[in-house]
Amino acid sequence: MSLVEQLERIDDYRWRIPRDERRGMRTDVRVYASKSILEKIAKDASLEQAANVATLPGIVGSSLAMPDIHQGYGFPIGGVCATDMSSGVVSPGGVGFDINCGVRLVRANLAVGDVRPKLRELVNQIFRDVPCGTGGSGFVKINPKELDHVLVEGARWMVRHGYGEPRDAEYAEAGGALDDADPGHVSDRAKERGRPQIGTLGSGNHFLEVQYVDQIADEEAAQAMGLAKDQVVVLIHSGSRGLGHQVCTDFLREMGAAMKKYGIEIPDRQLACVPTQSKEGQAYLAAMRGAANFAWANRQGITHFLRGAFKRIFGDSTQLDLIYDVCHNIAKHERYEIEGKKRDVLVHRKGATRAFPPGHPEVNPVYRHVGQPVFIPGSMGTASWVLAGQEGSMRETFGTTCHGAGRLLSRAAAKKGRDLQSVLKSLEDAGIYIRSETKKGILEEIPEAYKDVDEVIEVVHNAGLAKKVARLRPMGVIKG
Amino acid sequence: MSEPFEILDHTADTGFRAWGATVAELFENSARAMMAISTDASATEARGEKYIEVGGEDYESLLVNWLNEIVYLFDTNAFAPKDFRVEEITPTHLKGRLVGEPRDPQRHPWALIIKAVTYYELRVEQRKGRWEAQVFLDI
Numbered sequence: 001m002s003l004v005e006q007l008e009r010i011d012d013y014r015w016r017i018p019r020d021e022r023r024g025m026r027t028d029v030r031v032y033a034s035k036s037i038l039e040k041i042a043k044d045a046s047l048e049q050a051a052n053v054a055t056l057p058g059i060v061g062s063s064l065a066m067p068d069i070h071q072g073y074g075f076p077i078g079g080v081c082a083t084d085m086s087s088g089v090v091s092p093g094g095v096g097f098d099i100n101c102g103v104r105l106v107r108a109n110l111a112v113g114d115v116r117p118k119l120r121e122l123v124n125q126i127f128r129d130v131p132c133g134t135g136g137s138g139f140v141k142i143n144p145k146e147l148d149h150v151l152v153e154g155a156r157w158m159v160r161h162g163y164g165e166p167r168d169a170e171y172a173e174a175g176g177a178l179d180d181a182d183p184g185h186v187s188d189r190a191k192e193r194g195r196p197q198i199g200t201l202g203s204g205n206h207f208l209e210v211q212y213v214d215q216i217a218d219e220e221a222a223q224a225m226g227l228a229k230d231q232v233v234v235l236i237h238s239g240s241r242g243l244g245h246q247v248c249t250d251f252l253r254e255m256g257a258a259m260k261k262y263g264i265e266i267p268d269r270q271l272a273c274v275p276t277q278s279k280e281g282q283a284y285l286a287a288m289r290g291a292a293n294f295a296w297a298n299r300q301g302i303t304h305f306l307r308g309a310f311k312r313i314f315g316d317s318t319q320l321d322l323i324y325d326v327c328h329n330i331a332k333h334e335r336y337e338i339e340g341k342k343r344d345v346l347v348h349r350k351g352a353t354r355a356f357p358p359g360h361p362e363v364n365p366v367y368r369h370v371g372q373p374v375f376i377p378g379s380m381g382t383a384s385w386v387l388a389g390q391e392g393s394m395r396e397t398f399g400t401t402c403h404g405a406g407r408l409l410s411r412a413a414a415k416k417g418r419d420l421q422s423v424l425k426s427l428e429d430a431g432i433y434i435r436s437e438t439k440k441g442i443l444e445e446i447p448e449a450y451k452d453v454d455e456v457i458e459v460v461h462n463a464g465l466a467k468k469v470a471r472l473r474p475m476g477v478i479k480g
Numbered sequence: 481m482s483e484p485f486e487i488l489d490h491t492a493d494t495g496f497r498a499w500g501a502t503v504a505e506l507f508e509n510s511a512r513a514m515m516a517i518s519t520d521a522s523a524t525e526a527r528g529e530k531y532i533e534v535g536g537e538d539y540e541s542l543l544v545n546w547l548n549e550i551v552y553l554f555d556t557n558a559f560a561p562k563d564f565r566v567e568e569i570t571p572t573h574l575k576g577r578l579v580g581e582p583r584d585p586q587r588h589p590w591a592l593i594i595k596a597v598t599y600y601e602l603r604v605e606q607r608k609g610r611w612e613a614q615v616f617l618d619i
Contacts, residue, residue: 073616
């Protein structure tokens with residue numbers, strides 16, 4: 001029987017694939033999806049991959065699939081897996097190559113009407129000041145010793161060295177730096193790749209969008225986040241660049257060999273894992289935290305140059321305030337009540353976002369009464385969402401919600417039969433101006449390549465994982 | 481045999497299938513496939529060489545390590561390859577050469593930044609008298 005045939009409906013937004021011993025599954029898979037989203041999910045290998053994740057030693061609760069899930073390599077993208085902190089495993093593939101790939105949202109003291117007349121000028125200026133890195137390095141020059149400090153202090157180091165405003169770091173998940181990072185476990189190669197890349201976007205699905213608030217869904221939460229209708233905001237989607245990619249490459253290689261020693265067998269080599277408390281597991285986590293901190297520094301650098309671009313076009317009184325910054329590729333040590341008992345787990349979020357509810361001590365005090373801000377970028381030219389974490393996430397998903405719209409079409413299928421000029425024209429007709437270093441970048445990321453973000457959001461909202469706060473529409477796009 | 485490689489489709493990423501009469505040729509063609517995906521090497525000049533030596537546990541991990549070495553050299557601006565030579569190869573060891581020039585990011589931009597070479601559905605096998613590999617890349 002195929003996995004799709006084994007799917008059981010729990011309610012309108014929850015589905016289950018029961019544990020199947022023949023497949024080596026240690027637990028169920030739980031999928032968050034509407035019926036129509038589920039039909040799309042069932043078309044690629046993502047359910048198969050979620051079932052493979054259920055085989056990992058020490059998995060706690062179910063292997064979770066968010067509504068934006070799509071096929072990755074090893075782990076599905078949009079998957080969540082918690083493992084027991086003392087007896088479970090850590091898997092670099094459960095974090096991904098782009099460690100702490102994430103999203104930050106910055107609000108401007110400008111309205112859509114202020115920006116529209118100078119949109120092209122603004123986008124061209126940002127395009128000059130925030131390179132995507134295909135053709136060289138960024139504008140932040142640091143030496144190897146300083147890089148080691150960045151790996152420990154993340155966004156805080158950047159702020160202290162003039163790349164930001166004092167409040168910036170506080171308004172990021174984990175205050176813009178995870179504790180217990182160890183640059184000594186980050187290879188020289190990883191450092192060499194990443195050092196010139198702070199303040200660069202990267203390519204693929206990374207982007208920077210100038211947007212405006214087109215709909216407020218929750219007044220109280222929007223007010224807490226300083227969002228009003230027609231207000232201009234900037235969404236930044238980027239990660240740890242070559243540094244994080246190399247850390248993952250290095251540890252996949254090391255763990256591939258170490259697994260035999262620990263007698264671990266897995267259905268897909270990309271799921272390579274070792275006991276979390278092993279020497280290799282601890283080394284990976286120390287390096288991963290360093291890469292995560294590098295990613296926060298990168299997004300902080302981008303924010304700094306973004307401010308410069310806005311001031312150049314709209315004058316020195318332009319104020320850009322960071323609302324929040326969330327990561328969606330990470331493994332974190334967190335505590336949850338499971339069947340009445342508090343348990344320490346390592347939550348792998350692979351294309352999934354932390355969504356702590358109101359009252360949670362780790363939510364920034366400014367947002368504690370409404371829940372942690374979550375940002376869900378939609379596809380290029382459609383809409384993005386601001387959400388706030390809700391109680392359901394603590395009960396069901398290890399404090400987690402979705403991270404995007406979720407790809408539907410492969411890159412080749414997206415490009416097929418479409419030419420650049422007609423894509424640009426249809427974006428222009430929708431009032432969107434786009435700059436990209438590569439043509440490929442635009443064609444591969446067309447809106448049709450993704451699921452409808454509104455439909456994805458509907459699922460997490462109705463399942464009580466995160467609630468809708470505001471919908472954002474793009475005006476200007478910068479793509480790698 | 482027509483093309484020595486073809487580009488594969490994957491929902492989120494990209495990959496290729498490559499062939500070779502020998503395993504050495506397979507590794508060379510795999511590197512050429514990855515180069516075709518990530519950069520336009522037509523303007524790169526063959527005026528220098530870079531020696532590479534990598535190890536692995538088997539042909540599959542050796543292929544991943546060989547390709548990741550090329551990604552690393554490119555991403556650190558150390559070298560822009562134009563072509564590849566594999567001089568010695570066993571399942572656990574490879575000695576090879578990149579032909580090209582020192583990378584100037586302005587002249588040799590990424591067409592698509594490759595984050596890493598993955599183990600996902602990775603295959604290296606001998607079929608009907610020739611070698612075939614399948615590789616997916618995270619982009």
